Amino acid sequence: xxxxxxxxxxxxxxxxxxxxxxxxxxxxxxxxxxxxxxxxxxxxxxxxxxxxxxxxxxxxxxxxxxxxxxxxxxxxxxxxxxxxxxxxxxxxxxxxxxxxxxxxxxxxxxxxxxxxxxxxxxxxxxxxxxxxxxxxxxxxxxxxxxxxxxxxxxxxxxxxxxxxxxxxxxxxxxxxxxxxxxxxxxxxxxxxxxxxxxxxxxxxxxxxxxxxxxxxxxxxxxxxxxxxxxxxxxxxxxxxxxxxxxxxxxxxxxxxxxxxxxxxxxxxxxxxxxxxxxxxxxxxxxxxxxxxxxxxxxx
Ligand code: DO4
Ligand code: MG
Numbered sequence: 001x002x003x004x005x006x007x008x009x010x011x012x013x014x015x016x017x018x019x020x021x022x023x024x025x026x027x028x029x030x031x032x033x034x035x036x037x038x039x040x041x042x043x044x045x046x047x048x049x050x051x052x053x054x055x056x057x058x059x060x061x062x063x064x065x066x067x068x069x070x071x072x073x074x075x076x077x078x079x080x081x082x083x084x085x086x087x088x089x090x091x092x093x094x095x096x097x098x099x100x101x102x103x104x105x106x107x108x109x110x111x112x113x114x115x116x117x118x119x120x121x122x123x124x125x126x127x128x129x130x131x132x133x134x135x136x137x138x139x140x141x142x143x144x145x146x147x148x149x150x151x152x153x154x155x156x157x158x159x160x161x162x163x164x165x166x167x168x169x170x171x172x173x174x175x176x177x178x179x180x181x182x183x184x185x186x187x188x189x190x191x192x193x194x195x196x197x198x199x200x201x202x203x204x205x206x207x208x209x210x211x212x213x214x215x216x217x218x219x220x221x222x223x224x225x226x227x228x229x230x231x232x233x234x235x236x237x238x239x240x241x242x243x244x245x246x247x248x249x250x251x252x253x254x255x256x257x258x259x260x261x262x263x264x265x266x267x268x269x270x271x272x273x274x275x276x277x278x279x280x281x282x283x284x285x286x287x288x289x290x291x292x293x294x295x296x297x298x299x
Contacts (some may be wrong), residue, residue, distance in 0.1 A: 008258055038075060047087070051164060082138040095126075098242070098267050098268065099269060127249060142198060171209075175284055178199075213237050215237060222283075233268065280296045
């Protein structure tokens with residue numbers, strides 16, 4: 001475990017964003033103070049230690065400075081691993097009005113529409129398990145649609161990094177791939193609509209900083225054969241619940257020994273005649289984080 005000590009690392013806390021990228025061979029850290037300079041983290045760097053650290057920003061600052069001898073790397077680009085080790089990935093649902101409305105429409109025939117309206121208004125949010133770490137895909141990898149689904153969409157979501165004490169210390173981009181045909185058939189099929197091979201990607205990096213401001217834009221573009229076939233955007237100000245509220249419910253009567261990621265719900269749902277196809281390319285951008293891009297495969 002890296003020692004955070006009593007050096008001047010405290011100058012990095014809260015005001016000092018870092019971005020952590022995980023490549024196939026190393027972990028690279030970019031500091032907001034020196035953008036476009038990527039330092040390799042020491043071998044001891046471990047996402048489990050980061051997520052169990054009381055002051056994760058301090059842990060990253062120590063890794064950034066640790067025995068650094070001037071070796072820097074180019075910006076990591078194409079394929080990146082998800083910034084994760086043993087963290088579970090959970091997701092919140094129906095946290096934006098757009099998600100509530102789209103789901104009420106898709107569940108109407110099954111008589112399930114009322115539940116979405118109720119959960120949007122309720123004190124208790126909808127939270128569901130999304131993926132174990134080995135199931136999480138990174139930037140440049142594929143994400144999947146199910147072979148038994150006929151109506152599929154990506155869900156671009158700000159995703160919180162929460163340490164084992166329940167403290168939100170960072171964030172990334174998440175794609176909560178969803179089968180609308182399976183969920184629409186019956187809300188009790190939600191785990192099958194949401195959890196399957198390739199249904200989750202996070203990245204491109206983990207940002208360690210204060211939470212993004214309400215005006216932060218989330219946008220998505222889907223291309224097919226190089227042509228744009230859908231684009232949409234929303235702002236975090238449209239999120240109905242606070243980040244603390246969502247993480248507080250997640251950690252209520254539940255332990256996360258290695259911390260957790262929590263997707264905060266989607267505010268962008270394509271019109272109902274849209275469905276993903278194999279080889280579509282999904283690019284999700286959140287200001288201050290970057291772009292998470294994945295091509296669609298079928299499983
Ligand atoms: O209620 C089902 C899931 C909702 C969801 O994933 C979202 O709103 O993002
Ligand atoms: Mg979602």
